[in-house]
Amino acid sequence: MLYFRYTRNVPHIAAHLSGSMLQIRDLAKRFGGNRAVDGVSFDVHKGAIAGLIGPNGAGKTTLFNCVAGLYRPDAGTITLDGNRIDGKRTSLVHAAGLARTFQIPRPFPAMSVLENVLVGVPGQSGERFWANWFAPTRVAADEAKARETARAWIDFVGLGALEQAPARVLSGGQRKLLELARAMVADPRLVLLDEPAAGVNPALLEKIIDRIAEINRRGTSFLIVEHNMDMVMRLCHPIAVMAQGKLIAFGDADSVRRNPTVVEAYLGGAVA
Amino acid sequence: MILQIIADGLIVGSTIALGAIGLTMTYSLLRFANFAHGEFIAWGAYLALTFLGFFIALGGGGAMAPLGPFSFGWQLLAALVAGAIATAILALVLDWLLFDRLSAQGSAIVLTIASFGAALALRNFLQFVYGTLPAYYTRELQIAIHIVPRDVGGGLRATPDQLFVLALALVLVVGLHLFLQRTTAGRAMRAVAHNPALARVTGIDVASVVRWTWILGAILAAVAGTFAGLVGQLRPQIGFDLLLPLFAAAILGGIGSVPGAVIGGLIVGLAESAAVPLIGAEYRAAAAFGVLIAILLVRPQGLFAERAK
Numbered sequence: 001m002l003y004f005r006y007t008r009n010v011p012h013i014a015a016h017l018s019g020s021m022l023q024i025r026d027l028a029k030r031f032g033g034n035r036a037v038d039g040v041s042f043d044v045h046k047g048a049i050a051g052l053i054g055p056n057g058a059g060k061t062t063l064f065n066c067v068a069g070l071y072r073p074d075a076g077t078i079t080l081d082g083n084r085i086d087g088k089r090t091s092l093v094h095a096a097g098l099a100r101t102f103q104i105p106r107p108f109p110a111m112s113v114l115e116n117v118l119v120g121v122p123g124q125s126g127e128r129f130w131a132n133w134f135a136p137t138r139v140a141a142d143e144a145k146a147r148e149t150a151r152a153w154i155d156f157v158g159l160g161a162l163e164q165a166p167a168r169v170l171s172g173g174q175r176k177l178l179e180l181a182r183a184m185v186a187d188p189r190l191v192l193l194d195e196p197a198a199g200v201n202p203a204l205l206e207k208i209i210d211r212i213a214e215i216n217r218r219g220t221s222f223l224i225v226e227h228n229m230d231m232v233m234r235l236c237h238p239i240a241v242m243a244q245g246k247l248i249a250f251g252d253a254d255s256v257r258r259n260p261t262v263v264e265a266y267l268g269g270a271v272a
Numbered sequence: 273m274i275l276q277i278i279a280d281g282l283i284v285g286s287t288i289a290l291g292a293i294g295l296t297m298t299y300s301l302l303r304f305a306n307f308a309h310g311e312f313i314a315w316g317a318y319l320a321l322t323f324l325g326f327f328i329a330l331g332g333g334g335a336m337a338p339l340g341p342f343s344f345g346w347q348l349l350a351a352l353v354a355g356a357i358a359t360a361i362l363a364l365v366l367d368w369l370l371f372d373r374l375s376a377q378g379s380a381i382v383l384t385i386a387s388f389g390a391a392l393a394l395r396n397f398l399q400f401v402y403g404t405l406p407a408y409y410t411r412e413l414q415i416a417i418h419i420v421p422r423d424v425g426g427g428l429r430a431t432p433d434q435l436f437v438l439a440l441a442l443v444l445v446v447g448l449h450l451f452l453q454r455t456t457a458g459r460a461m462r463a464v465a466h467n468p469a470l471a472r473v474t475g476i477d478v479a480s481v482v483r484w485t486w487i488l489g490a491i492l493a494a495v496a497g498t499f500a501g502l503v504g505q506l507r508p509q510i511g512f513d514l515l516l517p518l519f520a521a522a523i524l525g526g527i528g529s530v531p532g533a534v535i536g537g538l539i540v541g542l543a544e545s546a547a548v549p550l551i552g553a554e555y556r557a558a559a560a561f562g563v564l565i566a567i568l569l570v571r572p573q574g575l576f577a578e579r580a581k
Contacts, residue, residue, distance in 0.1 A: 068473065094475035108466045111459075119463045120474045126456025128480055129487070143456050186475055 020079075021046045021190050021221040022067070027076035027086075029062050036062040038245035039076070044190065046081075049212065049222040051236025053229075053256075055265055058242040060225045061103070064192055067223075068100045069093035081189055095122060099183035100192035103225075105175035107167030113178060114147070114163045117154055120182040121146040146185075153181040157211055173204030180211060190221045197228035209235055233257070241265070273426035277545050279419075283434045283503065285541020286441035290496035291514055292521035292533035293448065294489025300465040300528030301485045302375060304383035308366065309493060310518065311394035312359050314511030316494020317501040318402050319362075320348070320355030324409055327351055336410060341432035343412035344502070351409075356494040363490035364483065366390060372482075391512075399508045407506040409498075437499045444495065445534050448488070452530060457484055465528055516557065517544070520564045526574025535575060539563060 022044040029037040037059045044050040052060050065071045067078055069090035078086040085093050099120070107116050124146055125131040126139040154160055157177040162170065170178060176196055183191050196212070197205050209231060216222060226232050232239060233253045241249040241256055243265035249256050256262055291313055298306045327347035328336055336345040370390055374383050420428035452458035464471040464481045472478050500510055507513075521540045525532025540560045547559030567575065 070469070070473070090472045091475055091477055094473065099475075100473060106467065106470045108463050108470070110466065111462060115459055115462075119459060119471065119476060122475045124456045124460075127460045127477055129457070129484055132455070132457060139456065146456070182474060 019046050020044070021048070021081055022050075022223060023077075023079040024063075024067070025077045025079075027063065027066060027078065028074045029059075029066055029071055030074055035245045037066065037073070040242065040245070040247045041076075042240050042247060042250050044221055044223050047216070047219060047221055048238065049216050049224065049236050051232040051239040052223060052225045052242065053227070053232055053239060054242035054248075057244075058265075059245040060242055061194065063242070064100070064194055064223075064225060067093075068098065068192060094186060094188075097187075097189035098192065099186050099188035099190075101176065101179035101183055101194055101196065103194040103198060105172065105179050107170065107175055107178055109168035110166060112164050112166055113154060113159055113170070114150055116167050116178055117150040117181045117185055118146055120185045121149060122186045149185050150181075153184045156184075157181045158207065171204075173200040173208070176200055176208060177204075177211070180208070180215075184215065184220075188220060190223065191215075193222060193224045193226075195226055196224065197226055197231050205231070273549065275420055275425040275428040277549065278542065279428050279430055279434075281542030281545030282538060283430070283438055283541070284544055285538035286438055287496045287499045287503075287537075288514065288517045288521050288540050289534045289537025290441055290444065290492045290499070291518045292525070292537045293445070293530055294493045295518050296522040296525065296527055296529065296533040297461075297465070297485050297489050299522065301461070301468070301482060302371065302383070303468075304371075304375075304380040304387065305519070307384065307387040307515065308390040308394060309387075309489070310511035310513075310515035311391050311398070312363055312490045312493035312511070313497035313500070313514055314398055314508060315362055315394060315497070316355050316359040316490070317497030317506050317510055318398060318407075318508075319358045320351045320494065320498045321402075321407060321409065321501070321506060323351035323354040323358070324348055327354075336412075338410075338412055341417075342436060343410045343414045343431075343433050348409055348498075348502070352495065352498050355498060356491040359494035359497075360487040360490040363486040366394075367482070367486050391515075395508060395512060402508065404508055407501075409502055409506070431503075434503055437503055440495070441499070444492065448492070448530065451488075457481070461485065517541075517560055520560050523574055524564050524567055526577030529574070529576035532574060532576030539567075 020043045025041045027037055027040045028035070040063060052063070054060050062071065066073045066086070069085065069088055069092070072087045076086065077084060080096050080098055083096055085096055085098065108119070125135060125142045131139055151163070154163055157180055159174060159177055159181065162174070167175070167178060196208055200208060212222060212235065224232070224236060237252055238250060239253060239256045240247060241262050248261045248265060249259045291309065294312070295306060295309045298309065324347055327350045331347060336347050339345050370386055371383060374386055414431040414433055416429040416431045418427065418429055452462060460476050460481050461484060463476055464478055468478060497510060500514065517540050521536035522533050524539060525534070525536030540563070543559045543563040544556040547556040551559065
C-alpha cells in the first residue's frame with residue numbers, strides 16, 4: 001500500500017500543516033461475509049480538510065463509524081494525534097478530540113438549539129452525580145462557561161436568532177449548521193463530516209462551505225464524506241477514494257479526477 | 273360526592289404518578305419495561321419502616337409524638353429520606369448485578385424478563401425478611417377534616433396525612449421538572465432519553481446518566497411506597513398491586529414523558545376512584561384499564577409522547 005504524503009502548496013491550509021492528525025492503518029471491518037472495510041490505510045495531516053469519496057456501498061460510512069468509535073474494527077489501528085482510539089467507547093473518542101456530524105442530521109428535536117449545542121460541551125461537572133452535591137459552585141461556573149461557548153458557536157454558524165427555538169423547526173441545512181456548532185463546542189482537533197451538502201439548498205451550502213473553511217483556518221482538521229463533487233474538489237485536499245471496501249486512490253483533486261481506477265469505479269466497472 | 277371522588281382519585285393518583293415517573297424514565301433511557309420497579313416501591317416502604325424503628329429508638333423509644341395534625345412525627349420524615357436513599361442503593365446494586373451486564377449483550381426482551389425474575393426474587397426476599405402480615409407506620413387514628421362543607425358538591429373530607437401526601441407529591445414533581453429542564457444533568461438525561469446513540473457521540477457520559485436515572489426513579493418509588501403505607505397499610509404485595517396501574521399511567525401519558533406519567537397517574541387514580549361508586553370497588557383496576565384502552569385507541573402513542581423516531 002502506498003502512503004501519499006500531502007506536501008503541495010494550497011494557499012489557505014498549507015501554512016499550519018505538520019504531522020499526522022489521523023492515522024488509519026490496515027483497517028478492516030466485516031459484517032458477516034461482507035468486507036465493508038478491507039485493509040484501508042491513509043493519513044489526515046494536521047490542518048487538512050481531507051475528503052473521502054466513493055460510490056454507494058464503498059464502505060465510507062463504515063470507516064467513519066469505526067473512527068468515531070461506533071464500530072469496533074476487526075483489524076488495524078486508528079491513531080488520533082498519536083493516541084490509539086480504535087475500539088474505544090464513543091465518549092472516550094470524543095474526549096480525545098474527535099467530533100462528528102451525521103449524513104441525516106440528528107438533533108434532539110424537542111430540545112432548543114441552545115440545549116442541543118450545550119450537550120456537546122465536554123467535561124461538564126454537572127453531568128456527574130456527586131459534583132452536584134459537593135461542588136455546586138463549580139457546577140454553576142461550568143454551566144455558565146458552557147453557555148458562553150455554545151452561544152459563540154451558534155452565532156458563528158448564524159443560528160443566533162433561533163437559539164431558543166426547538167430543533168424540530170429547523171430546515172435540513174440549518175440542522176447541518178446546528179450539528180457543526182455542536183461538534184465545535186467540544187473544541188475538537190478533528191471533525192468528521194458525513195455528507196454536509198446532502199439535501200442542503202445552494203445558498204446555505206455556500207455558507208456551510210465558508211464556515212468549514214473558516215474553522216479550518218483556525219486550526220481544526222476535517223475528514224469529509226461527500227457526494228457533491230463540486231464541494232469536494234473545491235474544499236478537500238487530499239481526497240481518498242474507496243470502492244468495495246478498499247482504498248483505490250489518494251491524492252489531490254486533479255490526480256483523483258484523472259485516475260482511471262476511480263473513473264471505472266464510478267462508472268460501474270468495479271461497482272455495478 | 274363528586275368532589276370527594278376527585279380528591280380520593282388525586283391522592284391515589286399522586287402515588288401512582290410518583291411510581292410511574294421512575295418507570296417511564298427507566299424505559300426511555302434503557303429501553304425496557306422494568307417489572308422490578310414495583311418492588312422498589314415495596315422495598316422503599318419497608319426500608320422506611322425499618323428506619324422508622326431506628327429513629328424512634330434513637331429518640332428514646334416509646335411512641336412517636338405526632339407533628340401537628342399529622343399522625344406521624346419527625347421520625348417518619350427522617351425514615352422517608354433514609355428509606356429513599358437505601359432504595360436508590362438497592363436499584364444501583366440491581367443495575368450493577370443484572371441490568372448493566374445484560375444490556376451489554378442482551379435485547380430489551382431479555383432485560384424485561386430478567387426484571388420480572390428480579391421482581392419475584394425481591395418480593396419473596398421482602399416477605400422472608402418482614403413476614404406477610406400487614407404493618408403500619410403509626411397506630412395513631414386520624415379524623416378526616418371537612419375541607420368543603422357537605423352542601424357544596426357533596427362535600428370534601430380528607431385526613432391531614434392525605435393532604436401531606438398530595439402536597440409532597442406535587443413538590444417532588446415540580447422539583448423533578450425543574451431538575452430536568454434547568455440543570456446540566458437534567459439536560460443530559462433528556463438527551464439520552466431522546467436518542468442514546470447520539471448522546472454518546474456528542475460526548476455525554478451515558479453510564480453516569482443511567483446511574484442518575486436509577487437513583488431518581490428509586491427515590492420516587494420509595495416515596496410512593498411510603499405514601500401508600502402511610503394512607504393505607506404496608507403489605508409485601510404493595511409494589512405488585514401498584515405495578516399494573518404504574519404501567520397504565522406510563523403508557524397512557526406516553527412512554528418516556530415525565531409530565532405524561534404524572535397526568536397518566538392522576539387519570540388512572542381518578543378512574544379507579546370514580547369506579548368505586550359507579551361499578552363497585554372490585555372493578556376499580558378494570559376501570560383504569562378501560563380508560564387506558566379508550567385513550568390509546570384515539571392516541572396510540574399516549575398523551576405526551578415525545579421520543580424521537
